[in-house]
Amino acid sequence: MTGAAGNGPAGFGHPVAGAVGGHAFTVPVLRLGDTLLVTLQGELHDGMAEQLQHDITDRIAHTRVTGVVIDISGVEIVDSFLGRVLAEIAAGAGLLAARTVLAGMRPAVAITLVELGLNLPGLLTALDVERAMELLAAGEPEGGGSW
Amino acid sequence: MSVAEENADQEPAAQQVSAFLERRREQIAQRWADSALFRTVFTVARDEAVEAGRSVTAALAAVAASGGLEDIRASGFEAVRDQLGRMAASRARTGIDPDGIAREVAALREPVTELLRAEFEDPDAPEAQRCVVALTVLMGTLRLVVMETTVSAGEELIARQREQLHEVATPVIKLWESTVAVPLIGTLDSARSQVVMESLLDAIVAERARYAILDITGVPTVDSLVAQHLMKTVAAARLMGAECIVSGIRPAIAQTIVHLGIDLGTVLTRSSLADALAYALSRQGVAISPVTAADAGAR
Numbered sequence: 482m483t484g485a486a487g488n489g490p491a492g493f494g495h496p497v498a499g500a501v502g503g504h505a506f507t508v509p510v511l512r513l514g515d516t517l518l519v520t521l522q523g524e525l526h527d528g529m530a531e532q533l534q535h536d537i538t539d540r541i542a543h544t545r546v547t548g549v550v551i552d553i554s555g556v557e558i559v560d561s562f563l564g565r566v567l568a569e570i571a572a573g574a575g576l577l578a579a580r581t582v583l584a585g586m587r588p589a590v591a592i593t594l595v596e597l598g599l600n601l602p603g604l605l606t607a608l609d610v611e612r613a614m615e616l617l618a619a620g621e622p623e624g625g626g627s628w
Numbered sequence: 629m630s631v632a633e634e635n636a637d638q639e640p641a642a643q644q645v646s647a648f649l650e651r652r653r654e655q656i657a658q659r660w661a662d663s664a665l666f667r668t669v670f671t672v673a674r675d676e677a678v679e680a681g682r683s684v685t686a687a688l689a690a691v692a693a694s695g696g697l698e699d700i701r702a703s704g705f706e707a708v709r710d711q712l713g714r715m716a717a718s719r720a721r722t723g724i725d726p727d728g729i730a731r732e733v734a735a736l737r738e739p740v741t742e743l744l745r746a747e748f749e750d751p752d753a754p755e756a757q758r759c760v761v762a763l764t765v766l767m768g769t770l771r772l773v774v775m776e777t778t779v780s781a782g783e784e785l786i787a788r789q790r791e792q793l794h795e796v797a798t799p800v801i802k803l804w805e806s807t808v809a810v811p812l813i814g815t816l817d818s819a820r821s822q823v824v825m826e827s828l829l830d831a832i833v834a835e836r837a838r839y840a841i842l843d844i845t846g847v848p849t850v851d852s853l854v855a856q857h858l859m860k861t862v863a864a865a866r867l868m869g870a871e872c873i874v875s876g877i878r879p880a881i882a883q884t885i886v887h888l889g890i891d892l893g894t895v896l897t898r899s900s901l902a903d904a905l906a907y908a909l910s911r912q913g914v915a916i917s918p919v920t921a922a923d924a925g926a927r
Contacts (some may be wrong), residue, residue: 584869586830591867600863607869608836
């Protein structure tokens with residue numbers, strides 16, 4: 482296990498040197514049993530997104546978690562960029578045999594994404610983090626993202 | 629008299645009319661206060677009617693002074709548009725049709741014309757005639773302004789009701805624990821589908837729904853646009869973590885969808901609301917079975 486991928490909320494509040502120019506915060510990636518919990522807040526800048534993608538795949542590879550929950554209840558704007566990042570994170574996690582669930586999307590965000598034509602087909606979705614954990618615990622794909 | 633001459637003559641006549649209206653404002657207002665329009669709008673106090681008459685007269689004088697006798701957009705009218713609108717609306721509420729309002733406004737012309745004629749020693753002199761014509765044109769414009777305000781007030785009402793209809797026509801019903809349904813009734817246009825989407829997503833959050841049923845039994849026709857709206861709603865519900873089921877697809881509509889080549893492959897469909905509910909329940913591990921004799925005995 483290396484650097485930012487340590488136990489607990491690694492990197493929370495600590496700038497990762499050189500990783501994100503100008504932005505002092507990285508997105509915390511928490512491990513809860515077999516699941517990684519990522520909570521996005523506010524805006525996600527390009528550099529942070531790249532760092533996050535890297536962090537998540539790194540953590541999955543080193544800890545052998547089977548699921549990733551991305552909580553976006555604190556995100557008010559999801560644009561095509563963030564949509565693509567989320568899809569890429571899910572695809573990357575999928576290659577490492579972990580399922581990704583997007584949790585807590587706000588109604589306004591859902592409408593915007595649909596109007597943009599971003600249906601995020603490959604992603605599992607859940608109403609909130611609790612439901613997302615249930616979904617992952619249930620094993621086989623079920624609920625919102627099953628079809 | 630040629631058109632050019634008439635226009636040339638109108639200018640001084642308009643100024644004269646303006647001066648006359650300013651001078652006789654009080655008398656005109658008093659006479660108007662007794663007219664059908666003012667009397668029926670201001671039933672409580674005659675003073676209010678007189679005051680309203682004064683402000684309308686002042687507006688007419690301002691319009692006449694500006695020379696634009698036939699300009700319903702004249703700035704003078706802006707000042708009284710609000711008041712005229714209120715008067716017209718109050719008349720309309722009593723059940724009078726626009727035709728009746730137009731007649732009542734037309735009736736305002738007579739008393740003013742009489743006063744104007746009395747101004748001249750010889751009412752048949754060309755000058756007097758020209759002033760009367762100018763006043764008639766001005767009153768015609770006033771009538772147009774009133775009609776316009778009446779119509780736009782009606783349009784506002786229609787727009788407001790259309791909005792209310794949207795809300796009324798799209799209730800979100802909780803059918804079971806974490807199952808909500810929207811019975812869609814009537815044509816599904818973009819504005820409505822937007823409202824449906826918003827209320828459905830809000831309900832999903834409020835009810836913590838896992839399953840959302842869109843019942844289109846009441847939708848008369850499904851074309852590619854309606855199908856697109858449905859698919860958007862389904863996709864949005866999925867993003868919120870709820871599974872969406874479209875139910876109430878009548879055989880004719882199923883045929884239309886196939887003929888149009890619309891691909892609803894990504895959408896879960898059931899023929900009736902009951903089937904959709906049964907699906908949602910079975911997915912949640914809820915089984916509905918007939919009450920057996922033993923159960924009945926236990927009660």
